[in-house]
Amino acid sequence: MEELVKSDQAFIRPSPAGTTLGGVARKTREAIILCEAAGYDFIIVETVGVGQSETAVHSMTDFFLLLKLAGAGDDLQGIKRGIMEMADAIIINKADGENQTAAKHARREFKNAVHLMPQKDHGWPTQVLTCSGLNNTGITEVIEEIDNYKTHATNNLSFTKKRNAQELYWFHQTIEDAIKTNFYNRPEVIAKLAVLEQEVLSKKKSPFDAAGGIVEFVTTNLKIQL
Incomplete structure (x- = not known):
C-alpha cells in the first residue's frame, strides 16, 4: 500500500463505513461510478466485512473475493454461510513460512465446504487458492482467476445480467x-x-x-x- 499510494496510476479513497450496514460507506457506489468514468480499469472495494449484514458490496462489484488468513483463528467455523455463498473466490493469504501447512489445511476445508454450496446463476464454481503477500507468491494465479471469471461471465452474458440487476x-x-x-x-x-x-x-x-x-x-x- 505504501508503494501504491505513490503511483500516479492509482487512486485510493478511504471511505469510512460508519453505521452503514454492508461494510461499505453510503457513497461507495457513487465513488465506483466516478472511478469508472475517470478510466480506471480495476476498482478494488475493501470492506470491514465480518458477517452476513456486511454484504452490500456484493451489489456493487463484478467479482466478490473473500480473503482469509491462515493460522489466525480465521477458520471455516467462524465464517457466516451467507458470505461464503456469495464469494466467487476464496483466497487464503499468509501461506508462507510456518503458516504453509495451516494454509493448505484451510484450503482443503474451504474447498470441501464450497462443494456443498448451491450453484450460482452465473455457473462459475467458487475457487479456493492460497497466496503470500509477503513473498509475492500466488498473486498471479489470483489475477488469472479473476480474468478467467470475467471471460466466463462475459461469454454467457451473466456479467451484463448482474450489472443490470x-x-x-x-x-x-x-x-x-x-x-x-x-x-x-x-x-x-x-x-x-x-x-x-x-x-x-x-x-x-x-x-x-x-x-x-x-x-x-x-x-x-x-x-x-x-
Missing part, C-alpha cells in the same frame, strides 16, 4: 433511502414517533399497532415532499 437494486435503494431520510427528519413525525414509542414501552400498543398508527398518521396528515 445491480442498477435496479440501487435505483430502488436510492428511493428507499430518500424516503426514509425525509420521513424521519420531519418534526411532525419525530413528535408522533416519541408518543408511539412510549405507548409501545408501556404496553399500551403492540409494535405492529404503533407502526400502523404512524403510517395512518402520515397518509392522513402529511404531504411528503422529496
